[in-house]
Structures are given as structure tokens and as C-alpha cells.
Amino acid sequence: MPIGVLVNGGSVVLGGILGCVLGKKLNQEFxxxxxxxxxxxxxAMGITTIVLMQNMPAVVLAMILGTxxxxxxxxxxxxxKAAGGMQKAVFGIVGSGRKSSPEEMDILLTVIVLFCASxxxxxxxxxxxMTGDHSILMAKSVLDLFTAAIFACSLGxxxxxxxxxxxxxxxxxxxxxxxxxxxxxxEMIADFKACGGCIMLATGFRMVRLKMFPVADMIPAMILVMPVSWIWMTYILPLVS
Incomplete structure (x- = not known):
């Protein structure tokens, strides 16, 4: 039973609701x-997985090709576009005619990648x-709960x-x-986690608006990294080692 997946999804829903309720009570600075x-x-989550990297050239190549x-x-x-549709759907439900600002749309994109593509x-x-071990998703759920609550203060x-x-x-x-x-x-699993860590690190930079990395365009790298890692270890590494 996908307990971890259900708990993670529930934490996002609950966090969003709490953010809407508490949003007016939390000042902007906080x-x-x-x-x-x-x-x-x-x-930090990104860095802890990046250090597990086994084949750096394969991960780098997957990141480039994926982007x-x-x-x-x-x-x-x-x-x-999907984020805009989500906003319009919510505003239609609550009866609000307010339109999303470009800044809100960008923040929503960052949050979508943070929750769905980490x-x-x-x-x-x-x-x-595979193993029935839900501990990884449980740990992610704790962070997602509070992250969703804070972003819901402004995004609803x-x-x-x-x-x-x-x-x-x-x-x-x-x-x-x-x-x-x-x-x-x-090795393929480690490279996969490292690739996800790179995207998580880029997402962190976007969250503080220090550098707007194209995190959405980087998502296909998660699909490519395992095949690229296998090709590198099977065919290329024996030739260069």
C-alpha cells in the first residue's frame, strides 16, 4: 500500500489549507x-544526494541533454500554463476575480517542481x-507540510x-x-539521486530568487540519467579506464 505517497500528498493539502487560514496572521517579513x-x-537535501554521485560525466551529460x-x-x-489553470480553477471556486501576477506564477512553478520533481x-x-520502506517520503512530508503552508499564505x-x-x-x-x-x-541509483539533488539545489536558488535556474526544463534529466549512466559504465568507462 502506498502509505508514504498518500501521507506526502496529504501533507501538501493540509499545508495549503493551514497557509490559507494562517496567512493573514503571519506578516510578510516572517x-x-x-x-x-x-x-x-x-x-541541503540536494547536496546530500549530489555527493552520492558515482559517474560525474554521465550526470553532467544527462543534465545538459535533459535541459x-x-x-x-x-x-x-x-x-x-498548467499553473495558471490551477490558479484560475481555485479563484473560480472561491469566487475571486483576482488575476495571478507574473511573480506569483513564477513562485507557483517553483513550488510545483519542489513538490513533484524532487x-x-x-x-x-x-x-x-520496491521495499515497502516509507521513511524517505515521511521525511519529505514534514518539509512539504510547512513549505506548503508558507507558500499558501501568498498563493492560496x-x-x-x-x-x-x-x-x-x-x-x-x-x-x-x-x-x-x-x-x-x-551506481545508476546513486547517479539518479545526484541528478535529483542538482535540481533540488537549483530549486533552492529559485526560492530565494538569487538565480532563476530553468528547473522545469531540467526535469527530463531525471528520465535520461539512468540510461546515460548505464551507457557510460557499460561502453565508455571500459575504454577510458
Whole structure:
């Protein structure tokens, strides 16, 4: 049973609701301070997985090819459009005619990537489906609960709706884990986690608006990194070692 996936999705929904309720009671300065703390947590989670990297050239190549693929597929534009639809749906439900500002849309994009495309969530879903160990997703749920609450203070209930695509993706990975995991070597898993860590690190920079990395366009790298890692170890590494 995908307990970890369900708890993670529930934490996002609950965090979004709490943020809407408490949003008026938390001043802007306090919210900004907590966002910086969450950004540091995202960076720390990214760094702890990046250091597990086994084949740096393979991860670098996957990151480059994945970003190029995401750019030409206009993945950033597609996620922005989906985020806009989520905002409109929420505003229609609550009866508000307010339009989202470009800054809000950019923040929502960052939050979508943080919740749905983190290496921790994707890897945790696969481990949960393969071994029944939900500890990784449980740890992620704690961070997601408070992160969702803070971002919901400014974005509203749209944050809670992010749980829908998140759970669809994680449930798909959970049920496919029996097929995916046995095909992966420990080195491929480590490179996969490192790739996710790079995206998590870039997401942290976006959260503090220090550098607006194209995190949405980087997502295809998560798909490419395992095949690239396998090709590198099987065909290229024996030639250069």
C-alpha cells in the first residue's frame, strides 16, 4: 500500500489549507524568513544526494541533454500554463476575480517542481514501491507540510491542488517500481539521486530568487540519467579506464 505517497500528498493539502487560514496572521517579513529557511533545506537535501554521485560525466551529460530537451519541448511554458489553470480553477471556486501576477506564477512553478520533481520524492516513491520502506517520503512530508503552508499564505489554495499531479506521478512510480528498480545498479541509483539533488539545489536558488535556474526544463534529466549512466559504465568507462 502506498502509505508514504498518500501521507506526502496529504501533507501538501493540509499545508495549503493551514497557509490559507494562517496567512493573514503571519506578516510578510516572517514568511520571507521561513522561505529562506526552506530554500536552505532544499539545498541541503540536494547536496546530500549530489555527493552520492558515482559517474560525474554521465550526470553532467544527462543534465545538459535533459535541459536541452526540456527547452525545445517548451516544458517551462507548459508547466506555467498548467499553473495558471490551477490558479484560475481555485479563484473560480472561491469566487475571486483576482488575476495571478507574473511573480506569483513564477513562485507557483517553483513550488510545483519542489513538490513533484524532487529527487527525494521520486526516489522515495520507487524505494517505497520496491521495499515497502516509507521513511524517505515521511521525511519529505514534514518539509512539504510547512513549505506548503508558507507558500499558501501568498498563493492560496492553489498550493493544495499541487498534491494532485504529485500523487499521480508518485503513485505511477510506486506501482512501476517493481519493473524499474531491478533493472538498476547501485551506481545508476546513486547517479539518479545526484541528478535529483542538482535540481533540488537549483530549486533552492529559485526560492530565494538569487538565480532563476530553468528547473522545469531540467526535469527530463531525471528520465535520461539512468540510461546515460548505464551507457557510460557499460561502453565508455571500459575504454577510458
Amino acid at each position: 514568511q520571507e524568513k521561513l522561505q529562506m529557511v526552506f530554500a536552505v533545506c532544499s539545498m 536541452v530537451l526540456g527547452h525545445f519541448c517548451r516544458l517551462d511554458h507548459g508547466i506555467h 529527487g527525494t520524492g521520486i526516489y522515495g516513491s520507487i524505494i517505497s514501491g 489554495l492553489a498550493v493544495s491542488l499541487i498534491a494532485v499531479p504529485q500523487m499521480v506521478l508518485f503513485l505511477l512510480l510506486f506501482f512501476c517500481a517493481g519493473i524499474i528498480y531491478p533493472l538498476c545498479s547501485p
